[in-house]
Amino acid sequence: ESAAETAEAEKEVAAEKEVAAAGGGVEDKYGEDRATEELPVTPWAFSVASGYTLLRDPHHNKGLAFTERERDAHYLRGLLPPGVVSQDLQVKKIMHNLRQYKVPLQRYVAMMDLQERNERLFYKLLIDNVEELLPVVYTPTVGEACQKYGSIFRRPQGLYVSLRDKGKVIDVLRNWPERNIQVIVVTDGERILGLGDLGCQGMGIPVGKLSLYTALGGVRPSACLPITIDVGTNNEQLLNDEFYIGLRQRRATGEEYHELMEEFMDAVKQIYGEKVLIQQFEDFANHNAFDLLAKYSKSHLVFNDDIQGTASVVLAGLLSSLKVVGGTLAEHTYLFLGAGEAGTGIAELIALEISKQTNAPIEECRKKVFLVDSKGLIVSSRKNSLQPFKTSWAHEREPVTTLLDAIKSIRPTVLIGTSGVGRAFTKEVIEAMASFNERPVIFSLSNPTSHSECTAEEAYKWTQGRAVFASGSPFDPVEYDGKIRVPGQGKQCLYFPWIWPWCCDFWSNPRT
Numbered sequence: 001e002s003a004a005e006t007a008e009a010e011k012e013v014a015a016e017k018e019v020a021a022a023g024g025g026v027e028d029k030y031g032e033d034r035a036t037e038e039l040p041v042t043p044w045a046f047s048v049a050s051g052y053t054l055l056r057d058p059h060h061n062k063g064l065a066f067t068e069r070e071r072d073a074h075y076l077r078g079l080l081p082p083g084v085v086s087q088d089l090q091v092k093k094i095m096h097n098l099r100q101y102k103v104p105l106q107r108y109v110a111m112m113d114l115q116e117r118n119e120r121l122f123y124k125l126l127i128d129n130v131e132e133l134l135p136v137v138y139t140p141t142v143g144e145a146c147q148k149y150g151s152i153f154r155r156p157q158g159l160y161v162s163l164r165d166k167g168k169v170i171d172v173l174r175n176w177p178e179r180n181i182q183v184i185v186v187t188d189g190e191r192i193l194g195l196g197d198l199g200c201q202g203m204g205i206p207v208g209k210l211s212l213y214t215a216l217g218g219v220r221p222s223a224c225l226p227i228t229i230d231v232g233t234n235n236e237q238l239l240n241d242e243f244y245i246g247l248r249q250r251r252a253t254g255e256e257y258h259e260l261m262e263e264f265m266d267a268v269k270q271i272y273g274e275k276v277l278i279q280q281f282e283d284f285a286n287h288n289a290f291d292l293l294a295k296y297s298k299s300h301l302v303f304n305d306d307i308q309g310t311a312s313v314v315l316a317g318l319l320s321s322l323k324v325v326g327g328t329l330a331e332h333t334y335l336f337l338g339a340g341e342a343g344t345g346i347a348e349l350i351a352l353e354i355s356k357q358t359n360a361p362i363e364e365c366r367k368k369v370f371l372v373d374s375k376g377l378i379v380s381s382r383k384n385s386l387q388p389f390k391t392s393w394a395h396e397r398e399p400v401t402t403l404l405d406a407i408k409s410i411r412p413t414v415l416i417g418t419s420g421v422g423r424a425f426t427k428e429v430i431e432a433m434a435s436f437n438e439r440p441v442i443f444s445l446s447n448p449t450s451h452s453e454c455t456a457e458e459a460y461k462w463t464q465g466r467a468v469f470a471s472g473s474p475f476d477p478v479e480y481d482g483k484i485r486v487p488g489q490g491k492q493c494l495y496f497p498w499i500w501p502w503c504c505d506f507w508s509n510p511r512t
Protein backbone atom coordinates (compact mmCIF):
# COMPACT_ATOMS: atom_id res chain seq x y z
CA GLU A 1 0.00 0.00 0.00
CA SER A 2 1.47 3.38 -0.93
CA ALA A 3 1.89 6.23 1.55
CA ALA A 4 -0.69 8.22 -0.42
CA GLU A 5 -3.24 5.39 -0.08
CA THR A 6 -2.60 5.10 3.65
CA ALA A 7 -3.05 8.83 4.12
CA GLU A 8 -6.28 8.65 2.09
CA ALA A 9 -7.60 5.80 4.24
CA GLU A 10 -6.73 7.68 7.45
CA LYS A 11 -8.54 10.73 6.12
CA GLU A 12 -11.61 8.60 5.44
CA VAL A 13 -11.60 7.13 8.93
CA ALA A 14 -11.23 10.62 10.43
CA ALA A 15 -14.12 11.87 8.31
CA GLU A 16 -16.28 8.94 9.41
CA LYS A 17 -15.47 9.68 13.06
CA GLU A 18 -16.42 13.30 12.54
CA VAL A 19 -19.76 12.31 11.02
CA ALA A 20 -20.36 9.85 13.85
CA ALA A 21 -19.50 12.47 16.44
CA ALA A 22 -21.75 15.08 14.85
CA GLY A 23 -24.40 12.37 14.47
CA GLY A 24 -27.30 14.47 15.64
CA GLY A 25 -30.04 13.19 17.92
CA VAL A 26 -29.35 11.47 21.16
CA GLU A 27 -25.87 10.72 22.35
CA ASP A 28 -25.23 7.01 22.13
CA LYS A 29 -24.39 6.87 25.86
CA TYR A 30 -24.58 3.14 26.26
CA GLY A 31 -23.04 2.21 22.96
CA GLU A 32 -26.40 0.90 21.84
CA ASP A 33 -26.06 2.01 18.27
CA ARG A 34 -22.66 0.49 17.76
CA ALA A 35 -21.98 -2.78 16.09
CA THR A 36 -21.79 -5.62 18.56
CA GLU A 37 -20.37 -8.16 16.17
CA GLU A 38 -17.92 -7.98 13.36
CA LEU A 39 -18.33 -10.05 10.27
CA PRO A 40 -15.43 -10.81 8.04
CA VAL A 41 -17.15 -10.55 4.68
CA THR A 42 -20.04 -8.18 4.50
CA PRO A 43 -19.90 -4.77 6.11
CA TRP A 44 -23.16 -4.82 7.95
CA ALA A 45 -23.56 -4.63 11.70
CA PHE A 46 -25.87 -5.78 14.45
CA SER A 47 -27.04 -2.80 16.41
CA VAL A 48 -29.64 -2.10 19.02
CA ALA A 49 -31.82 0.69 17.76
CA SER A 50 -32.95 3.53 19.92
CA GLY A 51 -34.65 6.86 19.40
CA TYR A 52 -35.41 7.78 15.82
CA THR A 53 -33.85 4.59 14.47
CA LEU A 54 -35.98 2.48 16.79
CA LEU A 55 -39.16 3.94 15.30
CA ARG A 56 -37.91 2.87 11.89
CA ASP A 57 -36.88 -0.61 12.94
CA PRO A 58 -39.82 -2.92 12.15
CA HIS A 59 -38.57 -5.66 14.49
CA HIS A 60 -38.76 -3.48 17.59
CA ASN A 61 -40.98 -0.54 16.73
CA LYS A 62 -44.20 -0.41 18.72
CA GLY A 63 -45.39 2.93 17.39
CA LEU A 64 -47.79 4.70 19.70
CA ALA A 65 -47.83 1.65 22.00
CA PHE A 66 -44.48 2.65 23.56
CA THR A 67 -45.24 3.39 27.20
CA GLU A 68 -44.07 6.50 29.04
CA ARG A 69 -41.22 4.54 30.60
CA GLU A 70 -40.16 3.07 27.29
CA ARG A 71 -40.23 6.49 25.70
CA ASP A 72 -37.76 7.70 28.33
CA ALA A 73 -35.60 4.61 28.20
CA HIS A 74 -35.33 4.58 24.40
CA TYR A 75 -34.93 8.33 23.71
CA LEU A 76 -38.34 8.56 22.11
CA ARG A 77 -39.69 11.64 23.86
CA GLY A 78 -40.97 14.11 21.33
CA LEU A 79 -40.53 11.69 18.46
CA LEU A 80 -44.06 10.46 19.07
CA PRO A 81 -47.20 12.41 19.84
CA PRO A 82 -47.95 12.26 23.58
CA GLY A 83 -50.89 9.85 23.35
CA VAL A 84 -50.19 6.23 24.24
CA VAL A 85 -52.29 3.82 22.19
CA SER A 86 -52.25 0.19 23.29
CA GLN A 87 -51.51 -2.56 20.79
CA ASP A 88 -55.10 -3.80 21.05
CA LEU A 89 -56.40 -0.39 20.14
CA GLN A 90 -53.93 -0.15 17.26
CA VAL A 91 -55.22 -3.49 15.96
CA LYS A 92 -58.77 -2.18 16.16
CA LYS A 93 -57.82 0.98 14.28
CA ILE A 94 -55.91 -0.82 11.54
CA MET A 95 -58.66 -3.38 11.02
CA HIS A 96 -61.09 -0.50 10.72
CA ASN A 97 -58.84 1.17 8.14
CA LEU A 98 -58.27 -2.06 6.19
CA ARG A 99 -62.02 -2.65 5.96
CA GLN A 100 -62.43 0.73 4.28
CA TYR A 101 -60.42 -0.48 1.29
CA LYS A 102 -62.69 -1.89 -1.35
CA VAL A 103 -59.83 -3.05 -3.58
CA PRO A 104 -58.15 -6.20 -2.17
CA LEU A 105 -54.73 -5.12 -3.47
CA GLN A 106 -54.91 -1.98 -1.33
CA ARG A 107 -55.33 -4.20 1.71
CA TYR A 108 -52.30 -6.20 0.63
CA VAL A 109 -50.18 -3.07 0.23
CA ALA A 110 -51.35 -1.77 3.60
CA MET A 111 -50.49 -5.12 5.25
CA MET A 112 -47.03 -5.20 3.68
CA ASP A 113 -46.44 -1.60 4.76
CA LEU A 114 -47.35 -2.57 8.28
CA GLN A 115 -45.01 -5.56 8.19
CA GLU A 116 -42.24 -3.21 7.15
CA ARG A 117 -43.11 -0.71 9.86
CA ASN A 118 -44.22 -2.61 12.93
CA GLU A 119 -43.75 -6.35 12.80
CA ARG A 120 -45.33 -7.08 16.17
CA LEU A 121 -48.48 -5.27 15.22
CA PHE A 122 -48.55 -7.01 11.83
CA TYR A 123 -48.44 -10.45 13.45
CA LYS A 124 -50.89 -9.54 16.18
CA LEU A 125 -53.28 -8.31 13.51
CA LEU A 126 -52.82 -11.49 11.47
CA ILE A 127 -53.17 -13.83 14.45
CA ASP A 128 -56.26 -12.08 15.83
CA ASN A 129 -57.97 -11.81 12.42
CA VAL A 130 -56.64 -14.83 10.63
CA GLU A 131 -59.86 -15.72 8.78
CA GLU A 132 -60.25 -12.22 7.44
CA LEU A 133 -56.61 -11.54 6.60
CA LEU A 134 -55.56 -14.92 5.22
CA PRO A 135 -57.09 -14.09 1.81
CA VAL A 136 -54.97 -10.93 1.76
CA VAL A 137 -51.48 -12.27 2.53
CA TYR A 138 -52.30 -15.62 0.90
CA THR A 139 -54.49 -16.68 -2.02
CA PRO A 140 -56.28 -15.00 -3.76
CA THR A 141 -54.87 -11.50 -3.21
CA VAL A 142 -51.22 -12.51 -3.05
CA GLY A 143 -51.67 -13.77 -6.64
CA GLU A 144 -52.70 -10.36 -7.90
CA ALA A 145 -49.93 -8.80 -5.82
CA CYS A 146 -47.34 -10.99 -7.57
CA GLN A 147 -48.75 -10.07 -10.97
CA LYS A 148 -48.36 -6.37 -10.11
CA TYR A 149 -45.37 -6.71 -7.78
CA GLY A 150 -43.23 -4.32 -9.82
CA SER A 151 -45.83 -1.56 -9.71
CA ILE A 152 -46.56 -1.88 -6.00
CA PHE A 153 -42.92 -2.47 -5.03
CA ARG A 154 -41.86 -0.21 -2.16
CA ARG A 155 -39.23 -1.84 -0.01
CA PRO A 156 -37.56 -5.12 -0.85
CA GLN A 157 -38.62 -8.15 1.16
CA GLY A 158 -36.71 -11.43 1.26
CA LEU A 159 -33.57 -12.34 -0.58
CA TYR A 160 -33.07 -12.42 -4.35
CA VAL A 161 -30.57 -14.85 -5.84
CA SER A 162 -30.18 -14.30 -9.55
CA LEU A 163 -28.11 -15.68 -12.40
CA ARG A 164 -25.92 -12.62 -12.00
CA ASP A 165 -24.88 -13.94 -8.60
CA LYS A 166 -23.39 -17.11 -10.02
CA GLY A 167 -20.11 -17.87 -8.27
CA LYS A 168 -20.99 -15.62 -5.32
CA VAL A 169 -24.33 -16.93 -4.04
CA ILE A 170 -22.78 -17.44 -0.64
CA ASP A 171 -22.01 -13.72 -0.45
CA VAL A 172 -25.64 -12.97 -1.25
CA LEU A 173 -26.76 -15.16 1.65
CA ARG A 174 -24.24 -13.44 3.91
CA ASN A 175 -25.92 -10.13 3.18
CA TRP A 176 -29.06 -11.31 4.96
CA PRO A 177 -28.99 -9.78 8.43
CA GLU A 178 -30.08 -12.87 10.35
CA ARG A 179 -27.96 -15.94 11.02
CA ASN A 180 -30.33 -18.14 12.97
CA ILE A 181 -32.56 -19.17 10.09
CA GLN A 182 -34.90 -22.08 10.66
CA VAL A 183 -37.31 -22.01 7.74
CA ILE A 184 -36.64 -21.04 4.15
CA VAL A 185 -39.38 -20.87 1.55
CA VAL A 186 -37.91 -20.64 -1.93
CA THR A 187 -39.48 -20.20 -5.35
CA ASP A 188 -38.16 -19.66 -8.83
CA GLY A 189 -41.46 -18.06 -9.79
CA GLU A 190 -42.23 -20.33 -12.74
CA ARG A 191 -45.65 -21.59 -11.55
CA ILE A 192 -47.13 -19.01 -9.23
CA LEU A 193 -50.51 -20.38 -8.06
CA GLY A 194 -52.40 -21.06 -11.27
CA LEU A 195 -51.08 -17.82 -12.80
CA GLY A 196 -48.04 -19.29 -14.50
CA ASP A 197 -44.59 -17.76 -14.84
CA LEU A 198 -44.30 -14.52 -12.86
CA GLY A 199 -40.52 -14.62 -12.69
CA CYS A 200 -38.93 -12.60 -9.93
CA GLN A 201 -42.30 -11.22 -8.90
CA GLY A 202 -43.13 -14.57 -7.35
CA MET A 203 -41.49 -13.20 -4.19
CA GLY A 204 -44.94 -12.44 -2.75
CA ILE A 205 -45.46 -16.19 -2.30
CA PRO A 206 -42.50 -17.02 0.00
CA VAL A 207 -43.08 -13.76 1.89
CA GLY A 208 -46.78 -14.60 2.40
CA LYS A 209 -46.23 -18.26 3.30
CA LEU A 210 -43.57 -17.38 5.84
CA SER A 211 -45.77 -14.80 7.50
CA LEU A 212 -48.13 -17.72 8.10
CA TYR A 213 -45.34 -19.87 9.52
CA THR A 214 -45.09 -17.16 12.16
CA ALA A 215 -48.78 -16.39 12.61
CA LEU A 216 -49.98 -20.01 12.55
CA GLY A 217 -46.85 -22.02 13.30
CA GLY A 218 -45.23 -19.82 15.92
CA VAL A 219 -41.84 -19.62 14.19
CA ARG A 220 -39.98 -16.38 15.02
CA PRO A 221 -40.13 -13.91 12.10
CA SER A 222 -36.35 -13.46 12.24
CA ALA A 223 -35.91 -17.22 11.74
CA CYS A 224 -37.85 -17.14 8.45
CA LEU A 225 -36.17 -16.40 5.15
CA PRO A 226 -38.12 -15.90 1.89
CA ILE A 227 -36.00 -16.45 -1.21
CA THR A 228 -36.61 -15.98 -4.91
CA ILE A 229 -34.27 -17.54 -7.43
CA ASP A 230 -34.31 -15.38 -10.54
CA VAL A 231 -33.28 -17.26 -13.66
CA GLY A 232 -35.33 -15.02 -15.97
CA THR A 233 -38.91 -15.35 -17.11
CA ASN A 234 -40.70 -16.52 -20.22
CA ASN A 235 -43.59 -14.18 -19.48
CA GLU A 236 -43.50 -11.74 -22.41
CA GLN A 237 -45.80 -9.30 -20.67
CA LEU A 238 -43.38 -9.00 -17.77
CA LEU A 239 -40.35 -8.83 -20.02
CA ASN A 240 -41.95 -5.83 -21.70
CA ASP A 241 -43.20 -4.26 -18.47
CA GLU A 242 -41.12 -1.21 -17.60
CA PHE A 243 -41.76 -1.83 -13.91
CA TYR A 244 -40.64 -5.46 -13.94
CA ILE A 245 -38.18 -6.01 -11.10
CA GLY A 246 -36.38 -9.13 -12.30
CA LEU A 247 -33.78 -10.14 -14.87
CA ARG A 248 -34.96 -9.18 -18.32
CA GLN A 249 -34.14 -12.41 -20.09
CA ARG A 250 -35.78 -15.68 -20.93
CA ARG A 251 -35.50 -18.45 -18.36
CA ALA A 252 -32.24 -20.29 -18.04
CA THR A 253 -32.74 -24.03 -18.30
CA GLY A 254 -30.70 -27.24 -18.17
CA GLU A 255 -27.16 -27.02 -16.86
CA GLU A 256 -27.23 -23.29 -16.30
CA TYR A 257 -30.36 -23.56 -14.13
CA HIS A 258 -29.17 -26.56 -12.16
CA GLU A 259 -25.72 -25.10 -11.54
CA LEU A 260 -27.27 -22.04 -9.91
CA MET A 261 -29.65 -24.20 -7.85
CA GLU A 262 -26.77 -26.39 -6.75
CA GLU A 263 -24.65 -23.42 -5.76
CA PHE A 264 -27.62 -22.02 -3.85
CA MET A 265 -28.38 -25.27 -2.04
CA ASP A 266 -24.71 -25.72 -1.09
CA ALA A 267 -24.48 -22.15 0.15
CA VAL A 268 -27.62 -22.54 2.26
CA LYS A 269 -26.16 -25.57 4.01
CA GLN A 270 -22.85 -23.87 4.49
CA ILE A 271 -24.33 -20.76 6.06
CA TYR A 272 -27.29 -22.08 8.01
CA GLY A 273 -26.36 -25.69 8.66
CA GLU A 274 -28.45 -28.73 7.89
CA LYS A 275 -30.33 -29.26 11.10
CA VAL A 276 -32.16 -26.07 11.83
CA LEU A 277 -33.82 -25.72 8.50
CA ILE A 278 -36.85 -26.79 6.60
CA GLN A 279 -36.39 -25.76 3.06
CA GLN A 280 -39.71 -25.51 1.39
CA PHE A 281 -39.82 -25.52 -2.41
CA GLU A 282 -42.81 -23.50 -3.52
CA ASP A 283 -44.37 -22.86 -6.91
CA PHE A 284 -41.65 -24.32 -9.10
CA ALA A 285 -42.89 -25.69 -12.44
CA ASN A 286 -43.35 -29.45 -12.37
CA HIS A 287 -40.53 -30.11 -14.86
CA ASN A 288 -38.13 -28.96 -12.12
CA ALA A 289 -40.11 -29.54 -8.92
CA PHE A 290 -40.06 -33.34 -8.84
CA ASP A 291 -36.36 -33.55 -9.79
CA LEU A 292 -35.29 -30.92 -7.26
CA LEU A 293 -37.20 -32.68 -4.51
CA ALA A 294 -35.73 -36.09 -5.39
CA LYS A 295 -32.21 -34.70 -5.71
CA TYR A 296 -32.03 -32.52 -2.60
CA SER A 297 -34.00 -34.71 -0.23
CA LYS A 298 -30.88 -36.85 -0.09
CA SER A 299 -28.71 -34.04 1.21
CA HIS A 300 -30.99 -31.37 2.67
CA LEU A 301 -34.05 -31.15 4.87
CA VAL A 302 -36.42 -30.21 2.05
CA PHE A 303 -39.99 -30.70 1.06
CA ASN A 304 -42.24 -29.42 -1.68
CA ASP A 305 -45.33 -27.67 -0.43
CA ASP A 306 -47.29 -28.09 -3.66
CA ILE A 307 -46.62 -31.82 -3.93
CA GLN A 308 -46.41 -32.92 -0.30
CA GLY A 309 -47.95 -30.12 1.78
CA THR A 310 -51.07 -30.02 -0.36
CA ALA A 311 -51.39 -33.79 -0.18
CA SER A 312 -51.36 -33.84 3.62
CA VAL A 313 -54.05 -31.20 3.89
CA VAL A 314 -56.27 -32.68 1.19
CA LEU A 315 -56.01 -36.16 2.69
CA ALA A 316 -57.11 -34.65 6.01
CA GLY A 317 -60.01 -33.02 4.16
CA LEU A 318 -61.00 -36.33 2.60
CA LEU A 319 -60.90 -38.15 5.92
CA SER A 320 -63.18 -35.46 7.34
CA SER A 321 -65.50 -35.76 4.34
CA LEU A 322 -65.91 -39.46 5.03
CA LYS A 323 -67.69 -38.55 8.24
CA VAL A 324 -70.39 -36.99 6.08
CA VAL A 325 -70.43 -39.25 3.04
CA GLY A 326 -69.62 -42.52 4.78
CA GLY A 327 -67.37 -45.40 3.75
CA THR A 328 -63.65 -45.86 4.10
CA LEU A 329 -60.96 -44.25 1.98
CA ALA A 330 -60.58 -47.54 0.10
CA GLU A 331 -64.29 -47.70 -0.74
CA HIS A 332 -64.19 -44.48 -2.72
CA THR A 333 -63.06 -43.77 -6.27
CA TYR A 334 -61.07 -40.62 -7.00
CA LEU A 335 -60.81 -38.62 -10.20
CA PHE A 336 -58.48 -35.64 -10.63
CA LEU A 337 -58.54 -32.93 -13.24
CA GLY A 338 -54.85 -32.00 -13.36
CA ALA A 339 -52.00 -34.46 -13.04
CA GLY A 340 -49.15 -32.20 -11.98
CA GLU A 341 -47.54 -31.52 -8.64
CA ALA A 342 -50.71 -31.10 -6.59
CA GLY A 343 -52.73 -33.82 -8.40
CA THR A 344 -50.14 -36.60 -8.36
CA GLY A 345 -48.93 -35.59 -4.88
CA ILE A 346 -52.43 -35.94 -3.42
CA ALA A 347 -53.11 -39.09 -5.45
CA GLU A 348 -50.00 -40.78 -4.07
CA LEU A 349 -50.82 -39.92 -0.47
CA ILE A 350 -54.37 -41.26 -0.87
CA ALA A 351 -52.95 -44.52 -2.23
CA LEU A 352 -50.40 -44.71 0.57
CA GLU A 353 -53.05 -44.18 3.21
CA ILE A 354 -55.34 -46.81 1.66
CA SER A 355 -52.40 -49.18 1.58
CA LYS A 356 -51.69 -48.45 5.24
CA GLN A 357 -55.32 -48.96 6.21
CA THR A 358 -55.89 -52.13 4.20
CA ASN A 359 -52.41 -53.69 4.00
CA ALA A 360 -52.92 -53.95 0.23
CA PRO A 361 -49.89 -53.29 -2.03
CA ILE A 362 -49.58 -49.64 -3.07
CA GLU A 363 -49.87 -50.60 -6.76
CA GLU A 364 -53.33 -52.04 -6.08
CA CYS A 365 -54.38 -48.98 -4.09
CA ARG A 366 -53.36 -46.65 -6.90
CA LYS A 367 -56.04 -48.31 -9.04
CA LYS A 368 -58.68 -46.45 -7.03
CA VAL A 369 -57.29 -43.15 -8.32
CA PHE A 370 -57.56 -41.70 -11.84
CA LEU A 371 -56.12 -38.55 -13.30
CA VAL A 372 -56.97 -36.45 -16.34
CA ASP A 373 -54.37 -34.08 -17.77
CA SER A 374 -54.52 -31.70 -20.74
CA LYS A 375 -54.53 -34.68 -23.11
CA GLY A 376 -57.27 -36.65 -21.37
CA LEU A 377 -57.39 -39.59 -19.01
CA ILE A 378 -53.99 -41.03 -18.13
CA VAL A 379 -54.10 -44.59 -19.40
CA SER A 380 -51.60 -47.32 -20.20
CA SER A 381 -51.63 -46.66 -23.96
CA ARG A 382 -50.08 -43.24 -23.20
CA LYS A 383 -47.34 -44.67 -21.01
CA ASN A 384 -44.44 -44.04 -23.40
CA SER A 385 -45.13 -40.35 -23.72
CA LEU A 386 -45.92 -39.58 -20.07
CA GLN A 387 -43.73 -37.55 -17.73
CA PRO A 388 -42.21 -39.85 -15.09
CA PHE A 389 -44.42 -38.58 -12.23
CA LYS A 390 -47.54 -39.65 -14.14
CA THR A 391 -46.61 -43.20 -15.08
CA SER A 392 -47.88 -44.87 -11.88
CA TRP A 393 -51.34 -43.62 -12.79
CA ALA A 394 -51.48 -45.10 -16.28
CA HIS A 395 -54.14 -47.73 -15.66
CA GLU A 396 -55.44 -50.27 -18.17
CA ARG A 397 -58.44 -48.43 -19.58
CA GLU A 398 -59.78 -47.12 -22.83
CA PRO A 399 -58.49 -43.63 -23.69
CA VAL A 400 -60.93 -40.82 -22.89
CA THR A 401 -60.30 -37.23 -23.83
CA THR A 402 -62.77 -35.15 -21.86
CA LEU A 403 -63.39 -34.86 -18.14
CA LEU A 404 -67.10 -35.46 -18.62
CA ASP A 405 -66.48 -38.73 -20.44
CA ALA A 406 -63.97 -39.77 -17.77
CA ILE A 407 -66.60 -39.15 -15.11
CA LYS A 408 -69.18 -41.17 -17.01
CA SER A 409 -66.79 -44.05 -17.50
CA ILE A 410 -65.14 -44.13 -14.05
CA ARG A 411 -68.09 -42.98 -11.92
CA PRO A 412 -65.92 -41.41 -9.22
CA THR A 413 -67.26 -40.56 -5.78
CA VAL A 414 -64.64 -37.84 -5.33
CA LEU A 415 -63.70 -35.21 -7.92
CA ILE A 416 -60.63 -33.07 -7.31
CA GLY A 417 -59.55 -30.07 -9.38
CA THR A 418 -55.80 -29.41 -9.55
CA SER A 419 -55.57 -28.16 -13.12
CA GLY A 420 -55.28 -24.42 -12.67
CA VAL A 421 -58.15 -24.11 -15.17
CA GLY A 422 -60.93 -21.84 -13.96
CA ARG A 423 -64.52 -23.10 -14.31
CA ALA A 424 -63.43 -26.44 -15.75
CA PHE A 425 -66.08 -28.12 -13.56
CA THR A 426 -68.98 -27.15 -15.74
CA LYS A 427 -72.66 -27.65 -14.95
CA GLU A 428 -72.60 -30.92 -16.92
CA VAL A 429 -69.56 -32.16 -14.98
CA ILE A 430 -71.05 -31.41 -11.59
CA GLU A 431 -74.49 -32.68 -12.54
CA ALA A 432 -72.88 -35.92 -13.74
CA MET A 433 -71.22 -36.31 -10.32
CA ALA A 434 -74.56 -35.63 -8.62
CA SER A 435 -76.40 -38.12 -10.83
CA PHE A 436 -74.80 -41.21 -9.25
CA ASN A 437 -73.58 -39.89 -5.88
CA GLU A 438 -75.92 -39.01 -3.03
CA ARG A 439 -73.16 -36.82 -1.53
CA PRO A 440 -70.54 -36.10 -4.23
CA VAL A 441 -67.23 -34.86 -2.84
CA ILE A 442 -65.99 -31.98 -4.96
CA PHE A 443 -62.71 -30.24 -4.18
CA SER A 444 -61.84 -27.36 -6.46
CA LEU A 445 -58.31 -26.66 -5.36
CA SER A 446 -56.81 -24.42 -8.03
CA ASN A 447 -55.75 -20.92 -7.07
CA PRO A 448 -56.41 -18.06 -7.13
CA THR A 449 -60.22 -17.74 -7.13
CA SER A 450 -60.41 -16.99 -10.86
CA HIS A 451 -58.70 -20.34 -11.53
CA SER A 452 -60.88 -22.39 -9.21
CA GLU A 453 -62.52 -25.25 -11.16
CA CYS A 454 -65.90 -24.11 -9.85
CA THR A 455 -67.32 -21.79 -7.22
CA ALA A 456 -68.91 -22.94 -3.98
CA GLU A 457 -72.24 -21.65 -5.19
CA GLU A 458 -72.01 -23.69 -8.41
CA ALA A 459 -71.08 -26.85 -6.51
CA TYR A 460 -74.05 -26.53 -4.17
CA LYS A 461 -76.53 -25.28 -6.75
CA TRP A 462 -75.80 -27.94 -9.37
CA THR A 463 -75.97 -30.75 -6.80
CA GLN A 464 -79.11 -29.42 -5.06
CA GLY A 465 -77.02 -28.69 -1.97
CA ARG A 466 -75.67 -32.25 -1.72
CA ALA A 467 -72.00 -31.60 -2.54
CA VAL A 468 -69.30 -31.80 0.11
CA PHE A 469 -67.19 -28.96 -1.18
CA ALA A 470 -63.80 -27.43 -0.46
CA SER A 471 -61.67 -25.03 -2.48
CA GLY A 472 -58.10 -23.75 -2.54
CA SER A 473 -59.13 -20.10 -2.38
CA PRO A 474 -61.87 -19.14 0.05
CA PHE A 475 -65.53 -18.76 -0.87
CA ASP A 476 -68.17 -17.13 1.28
CA PRO A 477 -70.91 -19.28 2.81
CA VAL A 478 -73.76 -20.01 0.42
CA GLU A 479 -77.44 -20.16 1.21
CA TYR A 480 -79.16 -22.98 -0.62
CA ASP A 481 -82.67 -24.20 0.03
CA GLY A 482 -82.92 -22.17 3.22
CA LYS A 483 -79.74 -23.64 4.67
CA ILE A 484 -76.33 -21.98 5.00
CA ARG A 485 -73.51 -24.09 3.62
CA VAL A 486 -69.98 -23.17 4.71
CA PRO A 487 -67.39 -24.31 2.17
CA GLY A 488 -64.11 -25.73 3.45
CA GLN A 489 -60.73 -24.45 2.34
CA GLY A 490 -57.94 -26.83 1.32
CA LYS A 491 -54.92 -24.73 2.20
CA GLN A 492 -51.49 -25.96 3.15
CA CYS A 493 -51.04 -23.43 5.92
CA LEU A 494 -53.27 -25.70 8.01
CA TYR A 495 -50.26 -27.95 8.62
CA PHE A 496 -47.85 -25.13 9.45
CA PRO A 497 -48.71 -25.32 13.16
CA TRP A 498 -47.45 -28.89 13.42
CA ILE A 499 -44.63 -29.09 10.91
CA TRP A 500 -42.25 -27.07 13.03
CA PRO A 501 -42.79 -29.06 16.26
CA TRP A 502 -42.51 -32.21 14.15
CA CYS A 503 -39.11 -31.09 12.84
CA CYS A 504 -37.93 -30.25 16.32
CA ASP A 505 -38.97 -33.74 17.48
CA PHE A 506 -37.29 -35.25 14.48
CA TRP A 507 -34.01 -33.49 15.18
CA SER A 508 -34.02 -34.46 18.81
CA ASN A 509 -34.81 -38.07 17.96
CA PRO A 510 -34.39 -38.80 14.22
CA ARG A 511 -35.40 -42.44 14.66
CA THR A 512 -38.96 -41.67 15.75
Ligand SMILES: NC(=O)C1=CN([C@@H]2O[C@H](COP(=O)(O)OP(=O)(O)OC[C@H]3O[C@@H](n4cnc5c(N)ncnc54)[C@H](OP(=O)(O)O)[C@@H]3O)[C@@H](O)[C@H]2O)C=CC1
Nearest residue numbers: 193194286310338339340341342373374419420446447472
Ligand atom coordinates in the same frame (compact mmCIF):
# COMPACT_ATOMS: atom_id res chain seq x y z
N1 LIG B 1 -55.21 -25.61 -2.69
C1 LIG B 1 -53.94 -25.81 -2.55
O1 LIG B 1 -53.47 -25.92 -1.44
C2 LIG B 1 -53.05 -25.90 -3.74
C3 LIG B 1 -53.50 -25.57 -4.97
N2 LIG B 1 -52.69 -25.69 -6.06
C4 LIG B 1 -53.22 -25.25 -7.33
O2 LIG B 1 -53.30 -26.35 -8.22
C5 LIG B 1 -53.11 -25.89 -9.55
C6 LIG B 1 -52.11 -26.77 -10.23
O3 LIG B 1 -50.87 -26.72 -9.58
P1 LIG B 1 -49.74 -27.79 -9.94
O4 LIG B 1 -50.24 -29.16 -9.78
O5 LIG B 1 -48.55 -27.42 -9.18
O6 LIG B 1 -49.51 -27.44 -11.46
P2 LIG B 1 -48.90 -28.35 -12.60
O7 LIG B 1 -48.55 -27.43 -13.69
O8 LIG B 1 -47.87 -29.25 -12.03
O9 LIG B 1 -50.14 -29.27 -13.04
C7 LIG B 1 -51.24 -28.81 -13.74
C8 LIG B 1 -51.93 -30.01 -14.34
O10 LIG B 1 -53.16 -29.56 -14.91
C9 LIG B 1 -53.25 -30.08 -16.21
N3 LIG B 1 -54.04 -29.22 -17.08
C10 LIG B 1 -53.75 -27.98 -17.51
N4 LIG B 1 -54.73 -27.54 -18.33
C11 LIG B 1 -55.64 -28.53 -18.41
C12 LIG B 1 -56.86 -28.68 -19.09
N5 LIG B 1 -57.35 -27.70 -19.87
N6 LIG B 1 -57.52 -29.84 -18.95
C13 LIG B 1 -57.04 -30.83 -18.18
N7 LIG B 1 -55.89 -30.73 -17.49
C14 LIG B 1 -55.20 -29.60 -17.61
C15 LIG B 1 -51.82 -30.18 -16.71
O11 LIG B 1 -51.78 -31.06 -17.79
P3 LIG B 1 -50.42 -31.47 -18.56
O12 LIG B 1 -49.66 -32.29 -17.55
O13 LIG B 1 -50.88 -32.25 -19.71
O14 LIG B 1 -49.75 -30.19 -18.89
C16 LIG B 1 -51.14 -30.70 -15.44
O15 LIG B 1 -51.26 -32.07 -15.34
C17 LIG B 1 -52.70 -24.42 -9.45
O16 LIG B 1 -53.79 -23.62 -9.76
C18 LIG B 1 -52.33 -24.24 -8.00
O17 LIG B 1 -52.65 -22.96 -7.56
C19 LIG B 1 -51.42 -26.16 -5.96
C20 LIG B 1 -50.91 -26.49 -4.75
C21 LIG B 1 -51.68 -26.35 -3.54
Ligand SMILES: CC(=O)C(=O)O
Nearest residue numbers: 139193194283306447
Ligand atom coordinates in the same frame (compact mmCIF):
# COMPACT_ATOMS: atom_id res chain seq x y z
C1 LIG C 1 -51.56 -22.55 -2.39
C2 LIG C 1 -50.46 -22.96 -3.21
O1 LIG C 1 -49.40 -23.31 -2.73
C3 LIG C 1 -50.60 -22.91 -4.62
O2 LIG C 1 -51.68 -22.67 -5.13
O3 LIG C 1 -49.58 -23.12 -5.28
Ligand SMILES: [Mg+2]
Nearest residue numbers: 193282283306
Ligand atom coordinates in the same frame (compact mmCIF):
# COMPACT_ATOMS: atom_id res chain seq x y z
MG1 LIG D 1 -47.81 -23.24 -4.04
